Structure formats: C-alpha cells, structure tokens
Amino acid sequence: MSQLDDLKTAIKSRLGDLECVIGWEQGYDPLHATPLFIRSEADLDRLIIGPLAVHNLATYLTGWKGKKVGVVVKGCDSKSVIELLNEKLINRDDVVIFGLCCDGVVSQRKIRAALPADPGFVESVEIGADSLKVTVAGQAATLRLDDVRADKCRVCDTPDALVSDFLIGKAHTPAPAPSLKCQDEFEAKSDAEKFAFWQETMGRCIRCYACRNACPMCVCRDYCIATSRDPLWVSQENLPSENMMFQMIHVSHLAGRCTECGECERACPVDIPLMLLRRYMNKQVRDVFQHEAGKALDQTPPLLTFKVEEERINERGW
Amino acid sequence: MRIGVFICHCGSNIAGTVDCPSVAATALTYPDVVFSTDTMYACSEPGQDAIIQAVKDKNLDGVVVASCTPRMHEQTFRRAVERAGLNRYMFEMANIREHVSWIGKTKDLNTGKAAELVRMAVEKLRRNRPLMAKRFETTKRVLVIGGGVAGIQAALDCADGGQEVVLVEREQSIGGKMAKLDKTFPTVDCSSCVLGPKMVDIAQHPNITLYTCAEVESVGGYVGNFQVTVRRKATHVDWTKCTGCGLCVEKCPSRKHPDPFNENLCNAPSINIPFPQAIPKKAAINASSCLMLTKGKCGLCAKVCPVKCIDFEQKDELVNVDVGAIVVATGYDLFDWHKYPQYGEGRYKDVITSLQYERLLSASGPTGGHIKRPSDGKEPKNVVFIQCVGSRDKSVNRPYCSGFCCMYTAKQAILTKDHIPDSQSYVFYMDIRSPGKLYDEFVRRAMEEYGAQYVRGRVAMIYPKGDKLVVRGADTLAGTQVEVPADLVVLAVGAESAKGAVQLGEKLRVAPDQYGFFVESHPKLKPVETNTAGVFLAGACQGPKDIPASVGQGSAAASKVLGLLSKAMLESDPAVSRVNPARCVGCGKCIQTCPFGAIKEIQDRFGNPKAEVIDTVCQGCGICTVTCPQGAIQLEHFTDNQILAEVNALCPPKMFANFE
C-alpha cells in the first residue's frame, strides 16, 4: 500500500474518537495545497500528501485546545508539536499524531523562479518521484524536485516525525547540508549592507501579521504586544522601524522556541526572507545553550531557565 | 495630570555644576507640568513644606523632585507627598546629584542632562497610578545565625524583648572567637569571665532555642515570614541525655587530631567538650578521627557513658523554623599568613598567630596559662610581635585595616611582661591605630610601663639561628635595618570574612562585598540593615570589629528586629506584579521563572487557566514581566509602558514622516 493509503487507514481507525483530523487537500489550483479538516470518512478522499503539502498543521493545534483532534505532521512539523507539548500549550492526550516520513516539500518561491511563466497561470501539475511537471500558460516545464525544494528541507535532519502515534512511510537516513548558501552569503555581508537590506525589506512589509499567525509557536495571537495599546510597544504607523520592531519582538519571543519550520517566511505575502533572522537566532541558541527547540520531549526553553555558571557565556572584561 | 517639579540645589552640591533655575524653566515645557521651581534643600523641613504647600496651592496630583539619588531620599519625599494628600506612588525622582553634578565637569552639558532626567521622570510619572499597600501578619520569632559575642548579644536582647529566638551556631559551643581569648583590651579583664555569664544566659533563657553543630541549609520566604531549614550535624551523642560529665572525653583512646578550639596547638580526643565553659556543655564525636566511626572498632565511650547517650548511627537532622526576622552574626576568620614567604610559610614552629598566643596565655589553654614556645616548650624571653599580617596589604588582596590588631598586640605585650617579668617584647608596626575610649592610653602603657619596644617598619625575613629566630626588618624611624633575635614570633594576623559567608549570603540574598563581608544597606544611616528586608547584620560579618563594636551592633540589630516585630501587621510593598486576566493565556511561563513562588495558577470562571500573583510573596523583581510574551503580567510602578515612556523620552521615536 502507498504511504497515502496507510495514512488513510490510520486516520480511519481513529476518526471516530476525534473532533477532526487535520491534513491537506488540493487548493485553488493544482500547484497549491490547502489544509483539510477531516470530519468524516468522505472527507478522506480529498486527503493528499507529498511535496505540495507545505503547511505546518501544528499551527492549528492550540486553537483546538480542550478538544481531541488528530494532526498529520511531517518531520519538521513534529518538532513544533513537541515544543508545544514541552511548553504545556497543548495536552498530549488530546492529540493523535499521524507522523509522516517526509521526502521534502517544495518552495513556491523557487517554483516561481524556475518556471517560464508565473505559476499564477498554472494549468496542470504531475508529481513524479523526483520531478514536477508543470504546464503553465501553455508551456510545459519539468522541474527537478531537488531544485525547488524548500530551504528547510536542504538542511533537514528530522525528515521523519519525532513524535507520533502512527509513523507512516519508510524511515529516512537524513543527509542534511551543513548550511544554506543564502544564509552564509547574507551573514558574510557588512553591517551596512545588512542594515540597508532590512531597511528596504521592512519598507515593503505591510505588517499583516501573516508571519506571526502562521507560526506554530506564536501562541499569544490575539494578545500579541505588537497590536496592544497597553503595553504599547509598536506604533500603528507603517514605518520601517516599527515593522522591524515587530520582527524583533517576534524573534525575541521565539528565541530558544523556534523550530525552524519556515512558516513565517512561507506565509509572507511580500516574500520577506524572515528565516534569515530565525536561523541566525537559532544558531546562537545552539551555540550558547546546545539547545534545539522541538528536538526532544521534556526540554525547557533555554530562556526560561538558567545555570549559575554558564559555560558558554563569556563575561566580557571591563 | 497636574505635575509639580522641584529642582534641588542641594546647597552648592548640585547648583555648583547645574543651572537649576534653567532646568526648572525647561521643565515647564514638559507635558502636564503646571508648576516648576528650584529650591535650596528639597529634603529639609522648609523644602518639604514648600512641596506640600505647592501640592495644595496648585492642585497638583503628581510631584517630581530632582535632587540626590532615590536610594537616599525617595522614602522621605514619598512621605512628604503623602502628607500633602497624594498617594506616595504619584512621585518620581530624578537623580541630578550622584548621576550629574558630582560626575560631570561641564555646566551646560550637566544642565542639559539634568533637564532630560527630569523629562524622563515626568514622562514616567504621567503613567504612574496610586498603589495601596497590603497588610500581612508576621511570625514572631527571630533567627540569629552565629553564636559569637555579637550573635549572643542580639539573641539575648531579642529574647529579653519578648521574642522567641533560634540561635544557630556552626561550632560545638557558642562563644565564638571571644571564648578563645585570655584577656580583653583595654581593661585587661578576663574574657571568659565577661562572656561566660552571657553564654549561660543563652542556655537558660526560656525564649531561646539553641542549635549548635548546626548550619542554615536554606532560606525561603520574605520579611515577616521566612522559612528556614537548619541542618543539625550528627554529633553521635544524644544531647538530650548527655550530662557533660566528661567521662568519655577522659577515656577516649583516639587523641591524634588537632584541637581546633586551641588553634591546633595541641591534640584533642575524638569525643570532646571543647572547653570547660562550653555552652551547651555536651560531648560530640569527631567523625573523621573516631576509631569506631572510621575503623568500626573501639566504642569505649559508649561503654563508659553512664547515661548511654552515645549513638554511632546518628544522622544529620533537618529542622524547619519559621521566623519573622534574621540576624546574621557569622563573624570573621583569620587571614592565612602562610601566603607570606618572609614569615617562613610555616617552617618555623615558633612563629605563631596572635590567636594561638591567646591560647598559650589562657589558663584553660594547652599550657595551663604558662607561655611555652611550641618547638621545645621553653619559656621565651624575647618575643617579637609583627603587626599587619594580612591587613593593609594590596599584594594579598587585603588592603583594609583589620582595626583591632594594634590593640590586641599591645595587650599581648603587656600580658607577656606579666607572665614573664624578665621578658622583652618587640613590636614591628606600620602605624598605631588606637582610636577608642582609653585605647591610645593603653598602647602607651605597653610602651612606657611595660617596656615593649615598638619598631616602625616591616619585617623582611625571619631565619633560624641556633634555637632562636632572627627577625630582620627595617626601622624606618631610625632609618636603619634591625635584627632581633627572638624566642617566639607572634603574627598579628588580620581578619577576613568567615568561611562560607558568600554561600550563606546567596541563601539570604545579602550581597557580600569584594572581600566577602556583607554589605549593609547604607554605610552611615543603615549600618545593621541589609538590602533584603528583615535581614540584619551584627558584628564582624559586616567588616572587622572589636568586641565593644560587635556587642553594640548585636544590640542595634536586636532593636531593629524588635521594632519590626512589634508591629501587629507589616505592610507589603505594592510595587508588585499584577496579572491582566484578559491578556493572560495561561501558559504558566511566569510561574516557571518566579524565584519566590509568588505566582500561582488559578482558573477563571470559564475554567481557563490564568496566572495570579500572591501580593505578599512577590518581591517586585519583574522577571515575570519580561518572561510573559503577551505583557499580561506587569510589575506595578515599573510597567512596560512606564519604562517605554522613559525610553521614548530619551530617544524620541521617529514620527511625522510618511515614507511610502
């Protein structure tokens, strides 16, 4: 049986006890998936998995708190579930986890760059083992999946769900790239270049908060300090400085909690490469605290605890 | 709001380098400021009256005083605005003395800085709100840590004042350093005759519970309601039965470990009562040398004990004590003089410390009060005293003066002559520090009546010559080098902080200074208070002190405790954290990080988890406020908006510009 059939069987076996099971279906066009909330066996027919199923469905879990739901997760998404469990933001007994062994997902941005015409004009998509055949504006193009894989998949060391009630698919031996070229290149830039880059991109930001609301770890949602008057941290004025201030709030509240699922960057309607910030913060967290959010159950986020002697924080001499 | 601003000249302290009238004029351009003036001394009675009058005349509902540090006078002015009918939290201070006038040289820059600090205070005040203190009950019991003379005095005074006292002492007996002394300066009266009755009082006082061989394990809670755990170390003797008869001490066959009470001048039995006047007079077994406990055979003491109180199985015991206040009187230790190469680093048996010398002088000491030098037991004729060993010396990180060494050296010189009339004492000194009643007269007596020879200069080396030690040093007054053949050399070793003081300070949240002595709340005005409410200092744990000063501080700390516990209820600081339940998502991160357990989880009426602050337990640190990502828990008086207002006052946000 295929991975999808196995998944359907597993879901079917538990659907009766659950409010719903969150998976994916095809979205508004053949190139886009969208979350699917499976409430009946009939809904199961629409279930899809594969390289287009990009959404991190763990984002929805806190919204179902107190109810029993199922969720389908890729390896990366499972880290978000673990982090939510570790922070007691969801209850393990309330969630049935259908874990996938994931072959990676696509980056819509990279697909756009690789196609001869904008993916808005897509007509059909055929998913092969390692390729994607897309017909767009009358022209057919075959993309190697490797070429359009999401950045996070290139450095992924957890393709298989780390926590699950059902683990579906064949286990992988992860082969992550040591780092991302785009990240290394950006970090190598001068302060002035980086500063100008953020000035410009934050000038484009419309502060729609898609990055925040798509983030599985942003659990404040309605009570985010970026949109409150008391406390008043950020002006409503759409200035680059205020937009950057919001991003700094986001990154600071995610320090030691971010599972690098990439949803913030994927959600951004104006394509701001927010993962440059996230990956950099995560690197610092790894360096100082040897901590990776979502990698193990029963970890405490490093900023919620301390050591009397910090081996890796050098007190600077004055 | 209607805010009044008062710029203090502090005589010329501020006005000397800050244009106070100009700052007052600038303050009038700040939002909500309706009155602004400069004043000569804001803290003086007329100064405070002027503030009160202005509040009434100008109908003010907030006051800013720009003067000295709020650590000095914030309470003063809070009380003043309270007298004027305002809530005490509708007041802010700008520190334009310690942070401006005293550190900056340029008047116009100072003036500009002062004006900005006032602006910051005004912007914060605009976001202040009246806060009301909560009242809570206190535990009427005092913990005194340390049973030296300071702790004894504090315990007795508290107990006499009607409070229950728990006295915890690390050693087997109370008495501390003073119990080891032979005589005391400047009266040369018998140390144990003075201290002994007080020790007996401790044992007999109905209000005092004494734990010796005990240490403070942990401290929780807050002023009025501390929870303390005391570790009572195993003595292997059941003290409820032990009569202190001493039979076991006599019979103990293991006598190979040095006797700490006698400063290791002699050995002690493994089961011992340290000295005849010990309180409590109970025997205790030294587990590291006892044959039964180390090798599993002997048990002689158990056989001879008439009341069968020996218990080789005894374990440490943890005792929980609730107290309302704590007096720390942990004393001092002696500097380890072996660091000095010039004194032989311990190679010469006849180089001893001043405290060892006290034991040699003492009738209850190892020599029965006859001065015999350690090497051969001979009576010394030439005794050389070297002062400032581990005092006033930067090279060993002891730049401070220990204060009492000059006096006890003079005393020891006098006693030497008393004991050995044909002896000659030499004292190498740097300066003579003898302020105090009858102190300088006492030193002069040592020189003039007892013929002690004082040599001003440092000792360069000590070397053996025959059965003598030659002390070579400088005589800076004569400008020559001197060599004195000595039978015995006594080092006036300085005081350093007691071992374990830093660790105890961590438990008590009392900071030690760089040398490990505890820091008092204010060096002049609050010498026995600490920055942790309800914890007081007595004696040499705060800095080297002689006996009268230690006793004085013991009494002072006791009076502070009695003052504190005499109130039926205490008021808590209302500047504590508060949860906005509408914003709280119940994630519990604040509960996780609170060091005081001051936040608990409750359920709202819909069953949603929410955080709630226990007002009287909250200490107002604000860790939770930073932890909470939604800003749902705010530290009153230091809310996000208040601090952001200060930031924005200093760094105005970019506005009035539309970029597209």
Add this chain to the structure above:
Amino acid sequence: MPAQDVRELRIVGFLCNWCSYGGADTAGVGRFTQPTDLRIIRVPCSGRIDPLFIVRALMNGADGVLVSGCHPRDCHYAEGNFYARRRLEMLKRFLPITGIDERRFEYTWVSASEGQRWQHVVTEFTRRIHELGPAPSFNPKSDVDWNALAVQASQGQGCPCHGSIQA
C-alpha cells in the same frame, strides 16, 4: 525635545536598583568624573530588563545602550541576573544579522561598592560609542536615501534569497 548638544551622543543605561544604580551613586559620591552622555533608567532588577527595551531604544535612534546588574550570584532577587544574562547575551549575539553594530549594546555587572569600576565602564563605553559615531537611522532620513534603496531592490540587489534557485 531640547536640541541635543553636538558634543554628546545618545546613550541609554538600564541599571538595577540594588547593585549597579548603587554603584553609579557610589561613583557620584566619590566624585569619579564621567562623560555626561549616559542617561540612566532605574529598574528594580536586571531581570526586569526586557531585551526589547534595548531594541526599542536602538530603533528610536539611541547611539548606545548600556545594561548593568548585580554580579551573578549577588542578585537581590536571587535569580534575576541569571535570566538577564541569557536574555541579554542572546540579544547581543543576534544584533549582527540586523546590521546594527553589536558594539552599540553592552551589558556588564557592577556592584554597589564598585564606584570606580562604574566610572571605568561608563568612560570606556562612551568612548567606544564616540568612536562608532552617531547610529544610522533605521527609517531612511531623506527621500534620496529611500530612493536609492528602492532602486537597488528593483534591480534585484541586496537580497541573497531570491533569484537563484540553488540555495
């Protein structure tokens, strides 16, 4: 806002009440002369200092931000500076990716008795900030600056993440 003196730069300090604010007082009592640029905000504990206060100050145009608390183990509230140390270290390490010079932010520990140390810290930090000069404004100051950025972007410059397929 009174016009800021050209001899000064904008340096904001966040000091805990019990140690460092006291240390600054001690420096004052000792008349240890310091540069005047620093403006001190008093907070109860370094554990109250949200790294975002520092970001807010920098975003608002502060040229430097100095944080000081009790030495580790000496916190009046036992643990505040332990949390602060982690939070502040993360901020300091994070700043480089934003292009804000991390030297503009520093944190240290000064006790109430260390007046001279405080003088040293303030003097050195102020000197450092003067060497770095005024901080660039995050909001482009003029249309000219703004236009230059926008033109660059329209030509695909400045961003490492887009355009190329191979990441």
Add this chain to the structure above:
Amino acid sequence: MEKFITKENLNRLAAELAATCRVLAPVADCGTVTFRRFQPGMVMDLHSRMAAVSPKAATFPQTETLLVVKREIPEKKPEIIETLPEGKNVVIGCRPCGARGKLIFDPVYETDKIKDPYYLQRRKNTVFISLACDRPETTCFCHSVGSGPADPSGSDVLLTLVGEGYVARSVTPEGEEIMKMALFADAGDKGKEADAKNAKAREMMGEAHDYASAPAKLLARFDDMDFWLAQSAKCISCGACTYMCPTCYCFNITDDDLGLSSQRIRTWDNCMSHTFTLEGSGHNPRSTKAHRLKNRVGHKFSYYPDLHKGVIACCGCGRCIKQCPAGVDIRQIVNAAQEYAE
C-alpha cells in the same frame, strides 16, 4: 482618444511624470512585485505577474497622518495642523481590477452627510494608467463580479499590450491630458488588434459565476455558526487578505504622542484581527475567527451589495486567495453558502 506607446516610452513616461508627481509603479522587489514610488533607474515589472499588493495605497495609504498637534507649554493652547495630502499621483501599470477597487470606496467616503477630505483629495489627484490582462490567473474572477480583464471603469487610461508597445485608450479627461504627451504616438490600426486581444482574454476566463443569490443566501447563514466554524477552520486570522485587497476600506485611528506633540494617524485596519471589534470594556462581539470571517465574506457579498445597489464589494483580483498562507478561497465560501441545502 486612442494612441500607441512603446515599452521604452512607457518607462520614459514614468520617469518624466516622476519629476512632478508621485508615480507608483509595479517593480520587482527582491523576489516579489510591489508598487513602489518610481525613481529614474528603476525597472518596472509589468508583465511577469500581478503585483502582490494592490495599488490601493495611492488613494488610501496604509498610514495617513490626519493631523499633528503641537504645544509649547502645557498651559498654552495647542496648535493643530491638518495634514491634507498634497501633490499629484500617477499609478502606472496596475491591472483594471486594482484601479476599480476605489469604486467600492467612493459610496462610503463620499455621501451626502460624510465627506472624507483625505480620501477625496487623493482620489481627485490620482490618475490610474492601467494595463489590461491578457491571460487570467487561477485566482482571477473579475468577470464574476461585474468586470473583466479589460474593464476601463476606475482607470483613466487603459493600456493593452500589442507587439512591442501598448495601445492606450483614454477613459477620463485626466487620462486624455496625459496622453497628449509626445511620448504617445498614433495608434494606427493597432486598436483592432487590441480589441481582439482583450476579447481573447475575456474568453479565456470562461463563464462567469452568478453571485445574484449571494446576499440573501449569506444572510440566511448568519446565525449558522457551525457553517462558519467549518469555513474558517483553516483561516489563521492574519491580515494578508485585507491588506492586499483593493476594496477593503476599513481603518483605525490612533494617536501617537510624544511629550507635548502628537500625531493622529489613520492606518489600514483588518477585520480578521481580534482587535478590530475589541471594545474598551474588553468585550469582543467577534471573539472568534469564525465570527470574523463571516463578517468579511458577508460584508463583501451581502451587506455592502444590500446598501449599495447590489454592487459586490470585491473586484475579483484573487489576491486574498493567492496570498493567503492557508489557501482560504473566498469563492468557495460564497459558493458553499449559495449551494447550502437548507
């Protein structure tokens, strides 16, 4: 008036206009396409795709300073400075749907009783030079909301790509004025070619969906929270849809104060956000995303048409579908209501 302008000359036109006006044009912006203030040297990106954001900001900026208050000292009377927008704006290269967005604004911002001076001033001073679409994207449905790929309404000049240039047709006198510039050449018989292209584009869109029953059908589902819970399940309550939308006109007003000065700003608001209807008491009549999505869809396809002659408050550009991080499709939701079996 019908003329022809080459691609090169369109770029020159933008540069020339930029000397005297604020010109907004779609530019490649680090991987995306957004409207930016055009500067000489910029490369317009007219064809690769529809700009991610709509040109709404030209007539309704995301932040608008309404007034500034200044005071010297607290006791003095404050000086209030109104900041009405000045200068001319030109939008070049937006799609017809984007230009049409403001037609939804007009009946709200200019009524007999209420006239919004800020909006009206910008509206008056802004010229839209739109570009007709030659191929629909998968998310396009302008033809179903009473428009089409070459709909001139809302535009001042409509361009149609023909060969290496554009056939330009004036729609308003303001548009005609611009077309008098020398950069425009005679169209010759290129007009026919343009008509054919436009017709083909319309044909490619297929049959229009009929939204006539939508207002009533949506209203019928008003109290059916189960329906809205199911429809909103995947919504993450962000503001991508509303901020991208050419027709969303809701705003928020806040005062930013700094000492004695303050500014009152008007900013885009977002009905998908919790704070949109959060009341001072803490009560929120639209406390869940289901309530909020019901309002957004209901407003566009039911309440607005009921108030304004049946006009649907949607221009069919599809940005809300395409840019939604969760792929919420407003067409599907309205369909579901229309097809709902009682």
